[in-house]
Amino acid sequence: MKKVNYLLILLVTISMFSVAARKAIVANDLIGTWKYTVSNVPPEYETGVMTFEQKDDKTVGYLGSTEKMEMKELTIDQSKVTFKLDFQGGLLTVTMTQDGEKLSGTIVSQDGEFPITATKEAQK
Numbered sequence: 001m002k003k004v005n006y007l008l009i010l011l012v013t014i015s016m017f018s019v020a021a022r023k024a025i026v027a028n029d030l031i032g033t034w035k036y037t038v039s040n041v042p043p044e045y046e047t048g049v050m051t052f053e054q055k056d057d058k059t060v061g062y063l064g065s066t067e068k069m070e071m072k073e074l075t076i077d078q079s080k081v082t083f084k085l086d087f088q089g090g091l092l093t094v095t096m097t098q099d100g101e102k103l104s105g106t107i108v109s110q111d112g113e114f115p116i117t118a119t120k121e122a123q124k
């Protein structure tokens with residue numbers, strides 16, 4: 001019985017480490033600058049950049065290149081990336097899925113839902 005309990009504890013511990021390692025790999029793949037395109041919005045909001053960085057063992061993100069808006073409540077779970085942005089007195093909720101060098105998803109605002117896609121820029 002002790003061997004079964006020991007084996008069970010060992011399997012649970014290994015599983016927890018593999019999940020943590022997978023999250024770290026996904027977060028590391030996300031680090032960098034991404035060019036995005038949003039559909040069905042005014043031209044001045046159609047394109048831009050988003051940047052993901054590692055700070056103090058935490059992934060942080062910003063939208064924009066000169067005037068950076070910080071991503072709030074940024075979460076990375078497997079390949080799903082979600083965050084919120086304060087934008088012109090409203091709140092935007094962004095949900096995207098990462099597939100290699102591409103992100104795709106939606107932005108939800110008080111004006112509706114808008115498709116967003118992004119492609120990771122090559123590191124310089």
